[in-house]
Amino acid sequence: MSTQSHIKVPAGGQKIVPGQAIPDQPIIPFIEGDGIGIDITPVMKKVVDAAVAKAYGGKKQIHWMEIYAGEKSTKVYGSDVWLPEETMAALKDYVVSIKGPMTTPVGGGIRSLNVALRQELDLYTCLRPVRYFTGVPSPLKRPDLTDMVIFRENTEDIYAGIEWASESEGAKKVIGFLQNEMGVKKIRFPATSGIGIKPVSKEGTERLVRKAIQYAIDNGRKSVTIVHKGNIMKFTEGGFRDWAYALAKNEFGGVEIDGGPWLKLPGGIVIKDVIADAFLQQILLRPAEYDVVATLNLNGDYISDALAAQVGGIGIAPGANLSDDVAMFEATHGTAPKYAGQDKVNPGSLILSAEMMLRHMGWTEAADLIISSMEKAIGDKQVTYDFARLMDGATEVSCSAFGDAMIARM
Ligand SMILES: NC(=O)C1=CN([C@@H]2O[C@H](COP(=O)(O)OP(=O)(O)OC[C@H]3O[C@@H](n4cnc5c(N)ncnc54)[C@H](OP(=O)(O)O)[C@@H]3O)[C@@H](O)[C@H]2O)C=CC1
Ligand SMILES: O=C(O)CCC(=O)C(=O)O
Numbered sequence: 001m002s003t004q005s006h007i008k009v010p011a012g013g014q015k016i017v018p019g020q021a022i023p024d025q026p027i028i029p030f031i032e033g034d035g036i037g038i039d040i041t042p043v044m045k046k047v048v049d050a051a052v053a054k055a056y057g058g059k060k061q062i063h064w065m066e067i068y069a070g071e072k073s074t075k076v077y078g079s080d081v082w083l084p085e086e087t088m089a090a091l092k093d094y095v096v097s098i099k100g101p102m103t104t105p106v107g108g109g110i111r112s113l114n115v116a117l118r119q120e121l122d123l124y125t126c127l128r129p130v131r132y133f134t135g136v137p138s139p140l141k142r143p144d145l146t147d148m149v150i151f152r153e154n155t156e157d158i159y160a161g162i163e164w165a166s167e168s169e170g171a172k173k174v175i176g177f178l179q180n181e182m183g184v185k186k187i188r189f190p191a192t193s194g195i196g197i198k199p200v201s202k203e204g205t206e207r208l209v210r211k212a213i214q215y216a217i218d219n220g221r222k223s224v225t226i227v228h229k230g231n232i233m234k235f236t237e238g239g240f241r242d243w244a245y246a247l248a249k250n251e252f253g254g255v256e257i258d259g260g261p262w263l264k265l266p267g268g269i270v271i272k273d274v275i276a277d278a279f280l281q282q283i284l285l286r287p288a289e290y291d292v293v294a295t296l297n298l299n300g301d302y303i304s305d306a307l308a309a310q311v312g313g314i315g316i317a318p319g320a321n322l323s324d325d326v327a328m329f330e331a332t333h334g335t336a337p338k339y340a341g342q343d344k345v346n347p348g349s350l351i352l353s354a355e356m357m358l359r360h361m362g363w364t365e366a367a368d369l370i371i372s373s374m375e376k377a378i379g380d381k382q383v384t385y386d387f388a389r390l391m392d393g394a395t396e397v398s399c400s401a402f403g404d405a406m407i408a409r410m
């Protein structure tokens with residue numbers, strides 16, 4: 001791995017230090033991202049800079065610091081350097097960061113860099129709020145009834161990528177162990193099975209569910225729904241459900257409603273659970289009944305895109321990856337390679353992720369400007385292709401022109 005540093009620390013900026021006030025001139029590291037990262041990341045920075053300038057009249061300013069991961073890193077550092085050590089160090093050291101999407105090949109090739117970042121930085125909460133913006137085209141009759149906040153466990157589960165390819169030495173060894181030492185007789189085609197492992201722990205569940213319940217309390221939400229497939233995967237997804245209920249009882253004073261398992265917290269918040277497949281149909285048919293959602297990693301991945309579609313698609317679905325110290329913001333969508341470099345896609349998802357970042361920093365005035373200017377641009381039907389193709393009378397604008405339309409409305 002190249003040891004030469006390629007990160008240029010911007011002059012005049014200051015590090016954010018946990019436990020201390022956010023400086024007026026913070027350094028924020030960013031990863032541009034692969035594919036459409038090249039389109040959306042500059043637009044996000046421009047919109048954020050404009051909102052901060054407008055909100056604070058020059059008193060506050062973000063000092064962006066480019067750090068590298070993914071395809072751009074292989075160009076800067078060398079062909080096999082996907083996640084340089086100094087990138088990891090900067091993400092830890094500078095505490096608050098934002099990233100574009102990164103490619104993960106299907107089947108073979110490198111493992112997900114996105115997942116590696118979440119695991120190595122122990123960003124155990126993936127927080128993805130899903131709300132409706134007036135005027136956005138949606139397949140639902142009442143998209144405004146969808147207002148949920150997903151807490152997705154971000155470090156465990158089958159998504160962690162502990163797996164062995166069919167017919168590999170690793171798969172043969174694991175299958176041999178299961179058959180010979182654990183008495184497993186249910187592997188239908190052992191000679192050609194790929195094998196994946198799904199670790200789900202009590203600690204991992206509890207720290208995620210604790211965050212979800214605390215969020216519900218702090219934000220006056222009505223319920224927390226535990227989404228799992230515990231009827232089939234009893235000790236992983238079923239464990240998640242049982243540990244979540246136990247935590248709600250033991251740490252938050254939940255009492256059983258009509259003999260349980262649903263609980264009510266002292267402030268009135270209901271803790272309930274739904275099996276994942278039923279949940280996916282209920283969010284379409286009865287979205288108003290769901291509020292904060294706590295779920296495992298893979299379910300959370302599926303639910304994120306499904307819920308995003310209900311309110312207009314992943315073009316405006318934001319997210320954050322959080323540990324107890326570090327916060328890394330990123331869009332819900334991927335690299336959409338067929339649109340890369342065309343200045344075409346919706347930058348809304350990354351811009352709204354930056355809006356979450358500003359709110360996390362306490363820069364609420366700038367965050368509010370981002371929300372209001374996006375509402376106005378969409379209200380004026382100045383939208384990117386994804387919305388324009390579903391809206392009557394819309395003007396289709398480019399990715400950068402959408403950013404400019406927002407700035408013009410601040
Ligand atoms: N966190 C991350 O970095 C993530 C990375 N990925 C990676 O991204 C790559 C591509 O994944 P893929 O499954 O195609 O999913 P993508 O999310 O990249 O794209 C799927 C489709 O979603 C729509 N879409 C995505 N982004 C936007 C946007 N900004 N504006 C408007 N529409 C958008 C497009 O729909 P349409 O075709 O209808 O126009 C696009 O074809 C993979 O390598 C995957 O691993 C995936 C998810 C997250
Ligand atoms: O890491 C990837 O390539 C996909 C990640 C993803 O889909 C997600 O986090 O929502």
Ligand SMILES: [Mg+2]
Binds near residue numbers: 301302304
């Ligand atoms: Mg996903």
